[in-house]
Amino acid sequence: MRVHIKVVGLPGAAQLRRFATRKLDVALSCFADRIEGASVRLLDINGADRGGVDKLCRIALTLKGHSAVVIEELGSNIQRSIERATERLHQRVSHQLARVVKVPGPLPA
Template sequence: MKVEVQAKGLSAATFFRQHARKRMNVALGRFRDSVQTITVHLSDINGPRGGADKLCRIVVRLKNSSLVVIEELGDDIFKVIDKVADRVHQSVSRQVGRVNRAARGQHRTITQLQLLPEAV
């Protein structure tokens, strides 16, 4: 699982990158086998004017080629990162669950078909 963090227009970007990387590892660590890459984009839209202008966008590429994209806007970048990490955990969990259920359903169907007695 590769985590890439990009920060644009933020002072002290190193701290934000470290925080985002830690939160992604915690949020998606249990899905390590299903996740290919995680890209985190952090930016300050308005610059020094302030306000609810801190943006965090996370793009998760799963190994089955599906994408999960979550973004959040707020005034405190640490809170925004935390909120997005929670949301991405829920979304990836749901997506991986769907894939696993579909795979189990296909396996059961094939197994059931193989166990049916042939018609005479």
């Protein structure tokens, strides 16, 4: 699974990338063979000078078969936003893959 993580306007970019990678690995390890790639964007919307609920974690996941799952989580703490986003992503991917109907071989004539 390819993972691209972009950090904008947040201090400690290297640590945030490692943290997000670990959380994604835990959340998606059981689906690894069904996932093509993931893109994670970590962003301080209002900039570092202003506090508040402005830390965004956006995860876009591409599943094999070209379906996509996008999760956004906004909060005042970026680590907590990453945790909530990866938890929600696990649930959404699990639900979406469970909906895929597998057709067993050709039907008898």
